[in-house]
Amino acid sequence: MLHNMLLLFDTETICNPACQMQSSKSNKTKQNVMFLKTHKTGSSTLQNILIRYAYKNDRFVGLPQLGHIFGMYSGSSFTPSMMFPLPESTNMNMLLHHMVFDYTEVSSVLPPDSVFITILREPATQFESAFHYYKHKNAAFGRVNDKHGMKEYLSNPSRYYKGPKDGQFWGFGKNNVFFDLGFNSLSDDNEYVSESISIIEKQFDLVLIAEYFDISLLLLKDLLGWKMEDIVYLSLNAREKDTVGRLTSEDIELIYQWNKADVAVYKHFNKTIWHRVKQYGRSRMRKDLEMFQTLKRNVTSFCIEPHIRDRKESTENKFKMFNPRGVKIAQYKLNDQAIHNKTCQELVYPEYTWYQMLLDKEYPMRLDLFSRLTSSFI
Numbered sequence: 001m002l003h004n005m006l007l008l009f010d011t012e013t014i015c016n017p018a019c020q021m022q023s024s025k026s027n028k029t030k031q032n033v034m035f036l037k038t039h040k041t042g043s044s045t046l047q048n049i050l051i052r053y054a055y056k057n058d059r060f061v062g063l064p065q066l067g068h069i070f071g072m073y074s075g076s077s078f079t080p081s082m083m084f085p086l087p088e089s090t091n092m093n094m095l096l097h098h099m100v101f102d103y104t105e106v107s108s109v110l111p112p113d114s115v116f117i118t119i120l121r122e123p124a125t126q127f128e129s130a131f132h133y134y135k136h137k138n139a140a141f142g143r144v145n146d147k148h149g150m151k152e153y154l155s156n157p158s159r160y161y162k163g164p165k166d167g168q169f170w171g172f173g174k175n176n177v178f179f180d181l182g183f184n185s186l187s188d189d190n191e192y193v194s195e196s197i198s199i200i201e202k203q204f205d206l207v208l209i210a211e212y213f214d215i216s217l218l219l220l221k222d223l224l225g226w227k228m229e230d231i232v233y234l235s236l237n238a239r240e241k242d243t244v245g246r247l248t249s250e251d252i253e254l255i256y257q258w259n260k261a262d263v264a265v266y267k268h269f270n271k272t273i274w275h276r277v278k279q280y281g282r283s284r285m286r287k288d289l290e291m292f293q294t295l296k297r298n299v300t301s302f303c304i305e306p307h308i309r310d311r312k313e314s315t316e317n318k319f320k321m322f323n324p325r326g327v328k329i330a331q332y333k334l335n336d337q338a339i340h341n342k343t344c345q346e347l348v349y350p351e352y353t354w355y356q357m358l359l360d361k362e363y364p365m366r367l368d369l370f371s372r373l374t375s376s377f378i
Contacts (some may be wrong), residue, residue, distance in 0.1 A: 029225040030060055032111045035096045036118035036179045039172070040129040042210040043119050044351060045235050048094050049217070052346050053230050059093035060086070061358050062109060068351050070099035073168045077102040077182060080109050084363065100171075101182035103203045115224060116203055120177060120269055123262045124252040130172050139166040142172040154254035165347050178261040188260045196261070198317035207269040207277070214296075218288050219276050228292055234347050235333060235347050283284045303344035305333045 006229075035050055037043040054061050063084045070082040078099040086092060092109050099106075107114075108331055121129075131150045135141045140161040144153045148251045161173040163186055171179035179185035183196045200207070208216035217231045224246055256263050275283055338344035349357075 009104070013086060021147060030115050030223070031057060031111070032114040033094045033096070033113050033224070034106055034110055034116045035094070036100045036101050036116075036117055036180065036204075037096065038121075038177050039098070040126050040133060041119045041121035041177070042213055042235070044215075045233050045254065046119055046208065046217075046304055046353065047096050047352070048347070048349065049231055049233050050094065051358070053226065054094050054096070055346075055354075055357065057363070060362060061094045061096055062086075062092050063355065063358060063362070064097055068097050068355050070097060072098050072100045072171070072180070075164060075171055076100060078105050080105065083109070087363065090362075095178055098180075101180065103182070115205045117206045117208065117220065118181070118204055119208040119210060119216070120266050122270075123259050123266050124247055124255045125176075126177065126210075126262070127255045130176055134169055134172050138169040138172045138332055140170070143287060151251060151254070154251070154258055158260050175259050175261040181265070183261070185261065190264075193261045193264045197265055200269075201272075207273070209270055209273050211270075212273065213275060214289060214292060215285065216273065218285065218292060219273070219280060222280060228288075228295060231292075232296055232347070234300065234304065235330075299343075299347070303334060303338045303341070305335055 031053075035043075035047065035048060037047055051061065053059070064082055065084055066082075070078045072078075076082075078101065082099075091111065093111070095106060095110065128150060131141055131153070132322075134257050135149065141149070141153060143160045157174070162170075163173070164170050166173060168320075171185060177186035178196070181196075181200060184192070187193070206216075206220055208220065210216075211324075217233075220226075221228065239350075332342075332348045333346055334348065
């Protein structure tokens with residue numbers, strides 16, 4: 001059965017028969033999606049899933065004019081003017097890139113039946129990841145001595161953090177997921193944060209949780225009426241494990257004190273996701289989770305070499321994950337039998353490769369305008 005599945009790996013039949021049977025029970029397919037891509041939450045992996053679906057099913061993805069962001073590093077909320085103008089007689093189907101969220105503006109460019117989703121990660125590990133990833137981009141982080149950087153920053157954040165005065169990337173210094181969601185990340189007011197959570201609940205159809213990624217994906221698959229093969233993935237843009245710092249209880253407490261809004265949002269939606277699991281059916285979830293993880297293992301063993309590679313060992317630029325200064329990002333190398341396999345290639349394409357592919361597909365007559373874009377990725 002596995003042999004047959006792999007022979008058909010470039011077709012729609014990458015699931016085994018049980019997986020196909022399960023997929024056929026799904027609700028009517030929904031293909032208009034807004035994904036708020038939050039930072040250092042597993043969002044690149046989820047974005048890859050959504051872009052693969054869009055590319056395969058000819059869904060039109062709205063694209064930022066400057067690289068892979070909608071102006072957010074300056075703190076500007078999303079507006080339609082940040083996108084490339086739509087070609088004539090074209091309807092928007094998806095928005096899948098980083099932005100400072102503005103529900104009204106986003107809704108104005110998407111079909112009324114669009115499904116809104118985002119993803120959250122436990123705030124201590126999320127902040128630790130963001131601090132090291134953006135150490136040389138964020139002015140507040142950069143003011144700290146390298147040797148004891150994060151702990152020093154958190155022990156006296158007002159000494160280093162200047163809010164919007166820090167210029168580009170200032171939003172990462174405090175409550176950066178709350179910032180991504182479009183709220184005032186400088187506020188620790190309990191009533192304001194509580195009201196904001198209520199707004200998020202109304203605006204988003206599903207909030208995925210990174211620590212329960214596979215469970216969240218199965219809930220997403222059910223919500224969209226997609227097939228199990230549509231949500232298979234390889235983790236992308238993750239740091240090599242030996243470079244991830246171990247957080248002490250003191251570190252966690254300091255992070256939680258400084259990022260109260262992010263903590264409140266995460267705790268709320270980490271509870272609500274289990275209500276969705278109950279509605280899905282716990283026994284059904286266990287069965288589907290086992291099936292999905294078997295599919296992932298089969299795909300992984302077919303597509304990639306078992307050892308993650310250093311970026312220098314990757315020979316093709318289209319497969320290379322971006323490495324920020326001082327950070328090692330895990331890289332994949334395709335197995336020999338998978339080198340020319342379209343599905344395997346798409347599983348490991350980084351964001352900038354997908355961005356260029358979408359540009360080529362959606363604006364084939366205007367490629368001369370886009371040659372400068374690759375250099376704008378960070």
